[in-house]
Amino acid sequence: MGPAGSGKTTIGELLAVQLGWEFSDGDNFHSPANIEKMSRGIPLTDADRLPWLDSIHQAISQWLAQHKNVVLACSALKRSYRDLLLAGRPAVRMVFLDVDRDLLAARLAARHGHFFRADLLASQLADLENPQPAERILVLPAVGTPEQIAQQIISRLQLASG
DSSP states (O other), rough: SSSSSSSSHHHHHHHHHTTTOOOEEEGSSSSSHHHHHHHHTOOOOOHHHHHHHHHHHHHHHHHHHTTEEEEEEEEOSHHHHHHHTTOOOOOEEEEEOOHHHHHHHHHHHHOOOOOOOGGHHHHHHHHHOOTTTTOOEEEOOSOOOOHHHHHHHHHHHTTOOO
């Protein structure tokens, strides 16, 4: 989890390969209306995000019922979003990729072909509620190569790569 540009997809895809798990990107759960809004530089509201979060919640429920291991890249900016996704699911683990604003902005400025516009970063950071100690979330400064970060996640969460 983390704002746009934090490396969720890059690290998530790599992590999934290293673990032998499936990968899913939360962006694929957005409605066409949400994608259109973000493409026009209009920040999403909680009302816009709720159906998206519900879709992700349902997908996680299906994966758990099927005993599938999946790495999901998802912003989950607010605690209420994370609570919805994690509630009653002790097997689900979450990692917050902590990246400073300047690096996020640089990454987004260099990214092309994605519907999320770089000028929306400020709205995401305004919405971001950093995970608190009471939440069961691994907060990981996203420093180093994607491979190093993926290995830190595997190690810190005591996952078996495979």
